[in-house]
Amino acid sequence: MSGNLQIVLGRRPTARPAVRDFVVCEGDFPVAGPDEALVRTILVSVDPAMRGWVLDGPNYLPPVPVGSPMRSFGIGQVVVSNLPGFGPGDLVVGMTGWQEWAALRRTEIQRRIDPGLAPVSTALGVLGVTGLTAYVGMLDIGRPTPGSTVLVTTAAGAVGSLAGQLASLQGARTVGLTGSDEKRRLCVEHFGFDAAIDYRAEDDLAEAIRCACPDGVDVFFDSVGGATLDAALANLNVGARVAVCGTIGLPPDGEADGPRIERRILVNRISMQGFLATDHLHRIDGVVEELAGWLRAGRIRHREEISPVLTDAPAALVRLLEGRNTGKSLVRVADIDP
Amino acid sequence: MSGNLQIVLGRRPTARPAVRDFVVCEGDFPVAGPDEALVRTILVSVDPAMRGWVLDGPNYLPPVPVGSPMRSFGIGQVVVSNLPGFGPGDLVVGMTGWQEWAALRRTEIQRRIDPGLAPVSTALGVLGVTGLTAYVGMLDIGRPTPGSTVLVTTAAGAVGSLAGQLASLQGARTVGLTGSDEKRRLCVEHFGFDAAIDYRAEDDLAEAIRCACPDGVDVFFDSVGGATLDAALANLNVGARVAVCGTIGLPPDGEADGPRIERRILVNRISMQGFLATDHLHRIDGVVEELAGWLRAGRIRHREEISPVLTDAPAALVRLLEGRNTGKSLVRVADIDP
Numbered sequence: 177m178s179g180n181l182q183i184v185l186g187r188r189p190t191a192r193p194a195v196r197d198f199v200v201c202e203g204d205f206p207v208a209g210p211d212e213a214l215v216r217t218i219l220v221s222v223d224p225a226m227r228g229w230v231l232d233g234p235n236y237l238p239p240v241p242v243g244s245p246m247r248s249f250g251i252g253q254v255v256v257s258n259l260p261g262f263g264p265g266d267l268v269v270g271m272t273g274w275q276e277w278a279a280l281r282r283t284e285i286q287r288r289i290d291p292g293l294a295p296v297s298t299a300l301g302v303l304g305v306t307g308l309t310a311y312v313g314m315l316d317i318g319r320p321t322p323g324s325t326v327l328v329t330t331a332a333g334a335v336g337s338l339a340g341q342l343a344s345l346q347g348a349r350t351v352g353l354t355g356s357d358e359k360r361r362l363c364v365e366h367f368g369f370d371a372a373i374d375y376r377a378e379d380d381l382a383e384a385i386r387c388a389c390p391d392g393v394d395v396f397f398d399s400v401g402g403a404t405l406d407a408a409l410a411n412l413n414v415g416a417r418v419a420v421c422g423t424i425g426l427p428p429d430g431e432a433d434g435p436r437i438e439r440r441i442l443v444n445r446i447s448m449q450g451f452l453a454t455d456h457l458h459r460i461d462g463v464v465e466e467l468a469g470w471l472r473a474g475r476i477r478h479r480e481e482i483s484p485v486l487t488d489a490p491a492a493l494v495r496l497l498e499g500r501n502t503g504k505s506l507v508r509v510a511d512i513d514p
Numbered sequence: 515m516s517g518n519l520q521i522v523l524g525r526r527p528t529a530r531p532a533v534r535d536f537v538v539c540e541g542d543f544p545v546a547g548p549d550e551a552l553v554r555t556i557l558v559s560v561d562p563a564m565r566g567w568v569l570d571g572p573n574y575l576p577p578v579p580v581g582s583p584m585r586s587f588g589i590g591q592v593v594v595s596n597l598p599g600f601g602p603g604d605l606v607v608g609m610t611g612w613q614e615w616a617a618l619r620r621t622e623i624q625r626r627i628d629p630g631l632a633p634v635s636t637a638l639g640v641l642g643v644t645g646l647t648a649y650v651g652m653l654d655i656g657r658p659t660p661g662s663t664v665l666v667t668t669a670a671g672a673v674g675s676l677a678g679q680l681a682s683l684q685g686a687r688t689v690g691l692t693g694s695d696e697k698r699r700l701c702v703e704h705f706g707f708d709a710a711i712d713y714r715a716e717d718d719l720a721e722a723i724r725c726a727c728p729d730g731v732d733v734f735f736d737s738v739g740g741a742t743l744d745a746a747l748a749n750l751n752v753g754a755r756v757a758v759c760g761t762i763g764l765p766p767d768g769e770a771d772g773p774r775i776e777r778r779i780l781v782n783r784i785s786m787q788g789f790l791a792t793d794h795l796h797r798i799d800g801v802v803e804e805l806a807g808w809l810r811a812g813r814i815r816h817r818e819e820i821s822p823v824l825t826d827a828p829a830a831l832v833r834l835l836e837g838r839n840t841g842k843s844l845v846r847v848a849d850i851d852p
Contacts, residue, residue: 236752236781401776423777430777437775438739439761439768442788443574450780 180205182245183274183489185230191428192497193230198246198490206279208256214279215252217272218512219482221300222492222505223248224399224424233429236452245273246489249305251289251296252278253513259285265513267291269299274489276509286457293468296512301334301504302478307467308460309453310338313397313419315346317449322347324394327385327408328369332359334478334504335421337367338467339397341476344368348395351388353381353404355499362502367477381407392416400425402432409440420450424497479503518543520583521612521827523568529766530835531568536584536828544617546594552617553590555610556850557820559638560830560843561586562737562762571767574790583611584827587643589627589634590616591851597623603851605629607637612827614847624795631806634850639672639842640816645805646798647791648676651735651757653684655787660685662732665723665746666707670697672816672842673759675705676805677735679814682706686733689726691719691742693837700840705815719745730754738763740770747778758788762835817841 179202186199208214228235229247240247250272254262259282262268270285272278289299301307313335320326326343330336331352340350340363352363352372363372371388378384385393385407392413398405399422412418426432441448456463470476481501483492489507496505517540524537546552566573567585578585588610592600597620600606608623610616627637636642651673658664664681668674669690678688678701690701690710701710709726716722723731723745730751736743737760750756764770779786794801808814819839821830827845834843 234781398776401780402774405776420776420780423780426774426777430774430781432774433771434774436740436764436768436770436772438736438743438758438788439764441786442739442758442761442790443572443768445788445790445793447785447787448779449785450776450778450783452780452783455783 179203180275180277181486182276183486184245185240185242188232188239188242189230192227193490193493195490195494197230200487203245203275206277208258208279210258212279212281213254213259213262213268213285214256214277215254215268215270215272216513217276217278217486217509218251218253218267219297219300220248220250220272220274220486220489220507220509221305222489222496222507224422224496226493227424227428227497231428245275247271248274249286249300250278250509251299252280262288267296267299267512269304274486274507276486287460291512294471297480297482297506298471298478300506301480302338302471302476303464303468305453305457305460306334306504307338308456308463309335309421310342311463311467312451312453312456313421314339314342314395317419317451318343318395318397318417320346320348320395324348325389325391326350326395326397327353327389327393327411328397329353329400329404330424331363331369331372332367332502333399335399336397337363337503338476338478340367340369343395345470345475351385353400359502366479375404382410385411395419397421401430402426402434405437406435409437409446412440412444412446414444416444416446418446418448420448481505483507517541518613518615519824520614521824522583523578523580526570526577526580527568530565531828531831533828533832535568538825541583541613544615546596546617548596550617550619551592551597551600551606551623552594552615553592553606553608553610554851555614555616555847556589556591556605557635557638558586558588558610558612558824558827558845558847559643560827560834560845562760562834564831565762565766565835569766574792583613585609586612587624587638588616588847589637590618600626605634605637605850607642612824612845614824625798629850632809635818635820635844636809636816638844639818640676640809640814641802641806643791643795643798644672644842645676646794646801647673647759648680649801649805650789650791650794651759652677652680652733655757655789656681656733656735656755658684658686658733662686663727663729664688664733664735665691665727665731665749666735667691667738667742668762668837669701669707669710670705670840671737673737674735675701675841676814676816678705678707681733683808683813689723691738697840704817713742720748723749733757735759739768740764740772743775744773747775747784750778750782750784752782754782754784756784756786758786819843821845
């Protein structure tokens, strides 16, 4: 327990972050203040939202300061606790950042994990904010009905693969959009999509969606935006719902021109709603319980890609943003103290 | 009872319809078929949606055929009825079209009017589809709460003026967008908006909205789209709702480019929903009853502009589409037979 290995934002990227934008540092070993818990980081999360977090400009969170450890969700094990209700050995999900040790205020701790429920790594994925994201976007906003057609972007990814399975559980027909033939097969064979499209192999994505969704699209779960949204909008049915989960297909600040969509929204009486899972954290225990039930019953599947050491985190983020991962991307930092 | 004066679509306009696109004809006097009622037209409606109805291209209704009487809502008085439940003298709202006489099937009759409730002309305006449009857009979709800020387009118009008053009744602060200083004053002094902006007088509409809505905008009732929507989006609060009622600021087919909006929808968790009042006609009796209560209690006001003869209808439509009317635009065709 000497220093604190950290991955720090070394400079502010102007576009997609690169490995060289991050610096490996030895920070001070943190001390738990009067309203804090000292945790040892076990695993950290790598998320598409990080692209926005490191940039200047308006977002739903202030940008990560240059010189600070990268913001991230993580799993920590409590070593010293000055927080009522938390004691040494407890496993928690919180904003650990990309570092070995963190002193967390109560507001930075999202919840305690029950390690008997499922492998603890799932608390950052299918049984964590990833699961909550898919749940809110698909079940609260998308609300698929039996026999309806549901189109899901980044369908082999952590959120998309779960969103598709949740729609299947509702009896919907699911079609996935993904970025390689390998992932296309993964969508159909592993995650149970009824069909999947490798958008990189299509000259006319709207036409490819039309072929895969002959009855049109009733629910569109969109983590991409841009031309992908345009292609989906061309296939939406009257009364369709669009859950806007991300805009990874746009420049990070979202500034781009394209066809105006309000006439189509009007004519087809479309409802389009943006959401952030973090607005729904107060519901996560109930959602996780429900998802855990489906997971134990074998009704939903998930994939994880765990990089073995903290210094891999920037490369894992770049892989993710290039669409070269499959499943939830995590980085191992330390083992749980049994 | 010889012929049937009709205003027929003489040719298909390519942009905003002009008076010369319509032709005055003497059609055949209609005969009520076995499942029809013959009505004498009393009043017909002039609506922004007509711009879309006369064009080719995808819309929520097929285009009005060239050579047919212009499609419109109207008030008719039944002369001969082969429909159970309707008898001579009854006043009905239905798709009379711009013509003196019409044989209406049951599906073309929206409802019977109670002439004791209010002047019958209101059945095409504040106590008709116009009222239903404002009600659905503001109360079902916008859902303003006390103290919230509501921004309304075409605020001196039939739908906008009512939408603003419905928001005021919910305790919201209302700001109207309108196209002249005279209408701006009408919004504030007659319809009770807390503030109004003459958008034609503003170089920077987003900035003008910012000044008029210092706490941001929680509900945006949009009948315009395009640059007006962009200016409003720049001022929407987290969780804001946009009711997409029309796109009169776009070319008729809605085809235009502009800034992409999905990032803003995501970051501010905005919900944007298109609607057509005609989807909600099954609810109109209840809505009209509620609106009639407010009208009788003096809690809402409305304006009408009634052109005196049927042949005025094309010019009334052009006036409306140029924003030169105030209040609900109607055309008188005949007097009620007492």
